[in-house]
Amino acid sequence: MSTETSSPEGTVALAAELAGRLVPGDVVLVSGELGSGKTTFVRGACRALGVEGPVTSPTFTIGHVLIGRVEIAHLDLYRLGSLAGEDPALLEDYLTPERVGFVEWPEVGDPAFGRVAARVRLEHAGGDRRRVVVA
Ligand SMILES: Nc1ncnc2c1ncn2[C@@H]1O[C@H](COP(=O)(O)OP(=O)(O)O)[C@@H](O)[C@H]1O
Ligand SMILES: [Mg+2]
Numbered sequence: 001m002s003t004e005t006s007s008p009e010g011t012v013a014l015a016a017e018l019a020g021r022l023v024p025g026d027v028v029l030v031s032g033e034l035g036s037g038k039t040t041f042v043r044g045a046c047r048a049l050g051v052e053g054p055v056t057s058p059t060f061t062i063g064h065v066l067i068g069r070v071e072i073a074h075l076d077l078y079r080l081g082s083l084a085g086e087d088p089a090l091l092e093d094y095l096t097p098e099r100v101g102f103v104e105w106p107e108v109g110d111p112a113f114g115r116v117a118a119r120v121r122l123e124h125a126g127g128d129r130r131r132v133v134v135a
Contacts, residue, residue, distance in 0.1 A: 002133045004125055011037045011122075014132055015044030018118060022049070024070055025097045027113045029106035032122030037130050041120060042074055042102040049100065057104060063094040071099040077108040 005011045022028070028045070030038045043055040050068030058064045063075040073094040095101040095114055103113065123131040 001135075002131065005037075005130050005132060007128050008037065008040050011040050011130060011132065012044030012047065014134075015041045016048035018120075018134060019045035019048035022070075022100045022117060024100060025115050026117035027095055027101040027103060027115060028118045028120060029113065029116060030102060030104050030120045030122070031106060032120075033124065036122035036124055037132075038104045038120075038122060039076075041122065041132075042104065045102065046072055046074070062090065065094070065099070071096075073099045073101045074104075075101065076104040078105040080105075080108045 003014065005014060018028070022045075030041055032038050039055070039057045046055045046066055046068060049070055049072060051066045051072060053066070055066065055074065057076045058074065062077060062080060063073055066072040066074060073096070075091070075094055091113075097114070106113070119135045121133045125131045
């Protein structure tokens with residue numbers, strides 16, 4: 001599915017739609033350049049899953065665990081390169097079968113993610129417009 005949003009709210013709404021189909025154990029890979037809206041998308045999905053607190057990209061760790069109606073693991077692997085030598089089990093520690101997982105910069109880790117429920121790609125399309133492809 002490919003669509004275009006014209007505001008962060010549009011991307012949030014799209015993410016909420018996807019979130020309604022997610023069950024524990026599902027992992028959603030979210031790709032796209034810096035500022036394309038990956039975290040905005042994850043925030044929208046997390047809100048729809050009942051998370052009320054802040055949803056921000058993890059910076060000093062590779063992941064956060066958030067509590068909504070389900071447990072959610074939110075990973076950002078951008079810095080994984082600088083975590084060379086890190087045990088791959090680190091990812092498994094976050095992406096448990098009991099949680100819904102969202103992974104920003106999944107290419108960086110390129111691990112064997114568990115059940116990938118969706119691959120989301122965001123692209124700048126001029127101003128506040130973003131092309132969002134969900135596969
Ligand atoms: N249509 C849109 N969808 C998502 N974000 C948008 C959109 N238009 C503008 N933005 C802005 O772009 C920025 C995206 O940042 P963020 O979600 O942190 O991106 P990333 O995680 O990909 O680096 C935010 O400041 C957001 O408000
Ligand atoms: Mg981000």
